[in-house]
Amino acid sequence: MSIVPVFRGVIASFLLLSSIVGCQSSPTISVPNATDQKATLALVNGTLIDGTGVEPIPNAIILIAGDRILAVGSQKTLAVPAGVRTLDVSGATLLPGFINAHIHRGFDKANLQAWAQAGVTTVRDESASSAQVAGLKTFRAGIEADPHYARLVSAGTMLTVPGGYGYLYVSSPEEARQQVFDELDAGADMIKVSLEDGYAGTQGLPKLTPEELQAIVEAAHSRGRLVSGHITQAAYIQPMLEAGVDDIAHLPYDYISPATLQQMVDQGVYLTPTFTVFRNYGAPVSMLVQNLKRFVELGGKVALGNDYGGGPGDFELGLPLYEIQSMRLAGMTPMQIIVACTKNAAHVSQIENEVGTLEPGKFADILVLGGNPLEDLQALTDLRIVIHSGMIIRNDT
Ligand SMILES: [Zn+2]
Structure with a gap:
């Protein structure tokens, strides 16, 4: 995001609250299938939080084979060969x-390295330049074999109408469809669209018509790809939902109606809050927190994103702790926050079959923390080891 309303509201300061969370489900224990694969690395005696939201497994064992997780379980069910x-x-x-x-400047090797070192092993770039997207396949070829770089998912270049908020212009449903196919052909993993009036809603920027928006979503879905919809005003969530987008990028800074919130939940549309960019613009944090709190209370699904590089001021390059603290302020439990940062963020990035949870067959992207974040979220800053695609890329022990 690079256009949001400028407010002079109070910027809330956050206290990280700690609590112990009760979880709904019982532990999942996975045992390896009969396989020729041989474990190459084992992690033993840690407490496992697998990202699915189930209760932790104490004294867990994770077996890794190459870049993938081979088996996960407790010492009672699994042994290290x-x-x-x-x-x-x-x-x-x-x-x-x-x-x-939700980041920008993902087409940058130094940034991808910094993210990976901080335990952010995957990022979703929510709009890059057309030139960057044109070079995506080449760029990706230079990073994907090296786990020192975070995995890059690209939503291409944000689509809008001429003069609107975004960078790739379309003027008809036919043109919209073609742009989607061109972006995906260039290597974009998914599509980003906007409905945005500009500063505090006062600029009245031109926006995609419902027909154009629908054409974009249908074209992306026809290729099996997701669509992320940028809004900063609650009024534009509804048209995004009508068109069938898969996640709403940003909380709105104004009040979301109960009916709209319920429709998001009913349609299974995820929300990626991005508190950080709003803080940097001076938007009213209390309304953002209330909107998220009401969404979560209805059972809405939240994914981590801070809009790194999408506005003025400082963004955390690495673990976006301000997002995590803000989710806590909105009443999310530490376990809900961990799921937002892992499984749900994988889902909106459309890579939930590859990463996001510690389950057999997925990439071995694993963080080892000195403490237990369910007891104190501050433990997330006590990062000891980062394993990315099975390789130990950081070891502070
Ligand atoms: Zn953004």
Whole structure:
């Protein structure tokens, strides 16, 4: 986002609250299938939080084979085969690598390295320049073999109408469809669209028609790709939902009606809050918090994203702690926050079959923390080891 209303509201300061969370489900224990794969690395004695939201497994074992997770379980169900390199992580907590599902400047090797080192092993770039998207396949070829770089998911270049908020212009449903296919052909993983009036809603920027928006979503879905919809005003959530977008990028800074919130929940549309960019613009944080709180109370699904580089001021490059603190302020439990940062962020990035939870077959993107974030979220800052695609890329132990 680079246009949001300028407010002079009070910027809330946050206290990180700690609490112990009760979880709804019982632990999942996965055992390896009969397979020829041999474990190459084992993590033992840690407490496992697998990202699905189920209760942690104490004294867990994770077996890794190459870049993938081979097996996950407790010491009662799983043993480490002889001769496998083993890391004893007693007292530590194991989590999936975090995913920041709303960043910009992802086409930057230094940024991707910084994210990976901080445990953000995947990022979703929510709009890059047309030139960057044109070079996406080449850029990706230069990073994807090296786990020192965070995995990059690209939503291409944000679509809008001439003079509107975004960078790639369409003037008809036919043109909209073609632009979607061109972006996907260039290597974009998904599509980003906007409905935005501009500063505090006063600019009245031109916007996509319902027909154009629908054409975009239908074209993306016809290729099996998701669409992320940018809004900053509650009034534009409804047309996004009518068109069938898959996630709403940003909370609105004004009041969301109960009917709209319920429709988001009913349609299974995710929300990526991006508190940080609103803070940087001086928007009213209390309304953002209330909107998120009401969405979560209805059972809405939240994904982590801070809009890194999408506005003025400082953004955390690495773990977006301000987002996590703001989710806590909105009443999300530490477990709900962890799911937002892992499984749900993988879902909006359309890579939930590959990453986001610690389950057999997925990429071995694993964080080892010194403490337990369910007891104190501050433990998220006590990062000891980062494993990305099975490779230890950071080890502070
Ligand atoms: Zn953005």
